[in-house]
Amino acid sequence: MEILGMPTAVLASQLLVGLINGSFYAVLSLGLAIIFGLLNIINFAHGAMYMMGAFVAWIALTKFGISYWGALVIAPVLVGAFGVAIERILLRRLYKLDHLYGLLLTFGLALIVEGVFRDQFGISGQSYEVPEALAGGIPLGFMFLPTYRAWVVVAALTVCFGTWFMIEKTKLGAYLRAGTENPQIVQALGINVPVLITLTYGFGVALAAFAGVLAAPVFQVSPVMGSNLLIVVFAVVVIGGMGSILGSIFTGLGLGVIEGLTKVVYPEGSSIVVFVVMVIVLFIRPAGLFGRS
Amino acid sequence: MTRATLAILFVFGLVAPFAIYPTFLMKVLCFGLFACAFNLLLGFIGLLSFGHAAFLGVSGYVCGMMMRDVGVTPELGIISGTLAAGLLGWLFGVLAIRRTGIYFAMITLALAQMVFFLVLQVRATGGEDGFQGVPRGHLLGVIDLSSNMAMYYLVYAVFCFGFFVVHRTIHSPFGQILKAIRENEARAISLGYDVSRFKLVAFVISAALAGMAGATKTLVFQLASLTDVHWHMSGEVVLMTLLGGLGTIFGPLVGSALVVTLESELSDKVGSWVSVIMGAIFVLCVLTLRRGIVGEFKALLKRVGVS
Numbered sequence: 227m228e229i230l231g232m233p234t235a236v237l238a239s240q241l242l243v244g245l246i247n248g249s250f251y252a253v254l255s256l257g258l259a260i261i262f263g264l265l266n267i268i269n270f271a272h273g274a275m276y277m278m279g280a281f282v283a284w285i286a287l288t289k290f291g292i293s294y295w296g297a298l299v300i301a302p303v304l305v306g307a308f309g310v311a312i313e314r315i316l317l318r319r320l321y322k323l324d325h326l327y328g329l330l331l332t333f334g335l336a337l338i339v340e341g342v343f344r345d346q347f348g349i350s351g352q353s354y355e356v357p358e359a360l361a362g363g364i365p366l367g368f369m370f371l372p373t374y375r376a377w378v379v380v381a382a383l384t385v386c387f388g389t390w391f392m393i394e395k396t397k398l399g400a401y402l403r404a405g406t407e408n409p410q411i412v413q414a415l416g417i418n419v420p421v422l423i424t425l426t427y428g429f430g431v432a433l434a435a436f437a438g439v440l441a442a443p444v445f446q447v448s449p450v451m452g453s454n455l456l457i458v459v460f461a462v463v464v465i466g467g468m469g470s471i472l473g474s475i476f477t478g479l480g481l482g483v484i485e486g487l488t489k490v491v492y493p494e495g496s497s498i499v500v501f502v503v504m505v506i507v508l509f510i511r512p513a514g515l516f517g518r519s
Numbered sequence: 520m521t522r523a524t525l526a527i528l529f530v531f532g533l534v535a536p537f538a539i540y541p542t543f544l545m546k547v548l549c550f551g552l553f554a555c556a557f558n559l560l561l562g563f564i565g566l567l568s569f570g571h572a573a574f575l576g577v578s579g580y581v582c583g584m585m586m587r588d589v590g591v592t593p594e595l596g597i598i599s600g601t602l603a604a605g606l607l608g609w610l611f612g613v614l615a616i617r618r619t620g621i622y623f624a625m626i627t628l629a630l631a632q633m634v635f636f637l638v639l640q641v642r643a644t645g646g647e648d649g650f651q652g653v654p655r656g657h658l659l660g661v662i663d664l665s666s667n668m669a670m671y672y673l674v675y676a677v678f679c680f681g682f683f684v685v686h687r688t689i690h691s692p693f694g695q696i697l698k699a700i701r702e703n704e705a706r707a708i709s710l711g712y713d714v715s716r717f718k719l720v721a722f723v724i725s726a727a728l729a730g731m732a733g734a735t736k737t738l739v740f741q742l743a744s745l746t747d748v749h750w751h752m753s754g755e756v757v758l759m760t761l762l763g764g765l766g767t768i769f770g771p772l773v774g775s776a777l778v779v780t781l782e783s784e785l786s787d788k789v790g791s792w793v794s795v796i797m798g799a800i801f802v803l804c805v806l807t808l809r810r811g812i813v814g815e816f817k818a819l820l821k822r823v824g825v826s
Contacts, residue, residue, distance in 0.1 A: 262621075268621045268624070268625065316802065316806065319806060320805070320806075323809075324565075325620065325621060326567050326620065326621070326624070327805050327809070329567070329621060329624060330757065330761065330801065330804075330805050331801070331802055331805040331806070333754055333757075333801060334797075334798040334799070334800075334801025334802040334804075334805065335798065335802060336798070337754070337794050337795070337797055337798030337801065338794075338795050338798035338799060338802070339798075340794060340798075341791050341792060341793070341794035341795035341796075341797075341798060342791075342795055344791040344794070345790060345791035345792060345795070457628060457629060457632045457750060458632075460625040460628060460629055461625075461629040461632075463625065464618075464622060464625050464626055464629060494640055497636045497640075498633050498636045498637065501629050501630065501632065501633035501636075502633070504626070504629055505614060505630075508614050508617060508618075508626065509614070512617040512618060513618075
């Protein structure tokens, strides 16, 4: 069977690759959106935190023998704690200033983190084995579905919708949304906004680290894995508009799929298709697909 | 005050290559011009472009191709690079100035990354190897630029021209409107100014000057490389400007001199720590030294009552 002059298996496997990339875009742009919402800071260090997540998993396995499942918990907690420290020590001093300074500070931070890892582990990637329980694959008839890849998509989507549920449907989420709208009044109502902000940054960063652990067996674990991905995620954010949580999830997934399809039809264009989409969207809707103004 | 400083610096620039290694000076001047062009946007309109590497790099490649493959004279090489960067700047500008602040930064960054991938994939640019073997040629077909001294004075002339353009732009009625937009965009709009058009013109000027710096740099080093188009370069120019002093006349030059010195002193000694040190300087600048070196110095002078 052929679609677009392409065997179905090829098309389907590229779609899957796209869906996986899309899952990473979605988790990362979701974290960026949450941090932006409450802190008004574009976290340029997001890619570095994602990379740290992957490295924590790799170090945990090779140095301490901690399994993938352990890393899936440990990495977000450790990197999240690192994020909390960053927010307390550095970012806190910038809230009164133009938010460009937040972008610049986190950019400097990304350089530091990346430099340290490059010094310690070199630029070449380390490989991370797929955990035993998820090795192998499922034959679907028209294609062979590697179990781990299916797991990545499911895990990413679960985390995304869990986050959406928490923000839109729970009391904590209500505080968060109120804090974004009007921090002074929320503070006056007796809610500790500074703690809320710290935890938000920690959570956003933990999401990036979680994506990093998911990515470790799929890509090579390397110090530059985050900075290359981050710029695509920025484009995703511009396209989506950062207005809504659901917006960043859908835009992330959708662009991953578009990228995967481009790889089938015109391989040379796959690295720039996201940016081309960005240009088109900017022409038609400068505020982004889900943006409000 | 500024005029006297300008005169002293001008004379210093004329005699400097007799005391300091000319290639180093040329590098400082090229990056200084690049940073001045960038500062025109961030310092005077408040637009943070994170994609200026695209202008530096593309212009370098265009100049390289014109020199090596078409065989034009150096001044035409620089002009063609500058025009190419200006055109690219217009394209970027039309798209990016529809949004402000953080979005503007992200859009310029993404557009520049698109340019990076194009440069990487187009066969004519030499891909990972960069565009090599660019001849320096003869200026106006007469003066041989293969001597470093001759090259230096061309670079110096280009820098002075670019610096003059920035200076003129800032101190013109046009520059006043730019500052008004930075201070209060809504009011500038209500006064009847077509804010988008002013921003676009400033963006094109800045891009063209950044391109002029890139084309000149290609002539000096006789190659155009991917490093110049990579987004790290866009970050570096932000660092130079921030470190020297945002919105000051001399700040970008001071910043580029410092960053170039640091990099050439450190690169073979500390390896990957260069990026750590640069990052640390970034963080320190943002936290404690937001006015930059020149800005802090000016504030100090004001406090002791000199000016």
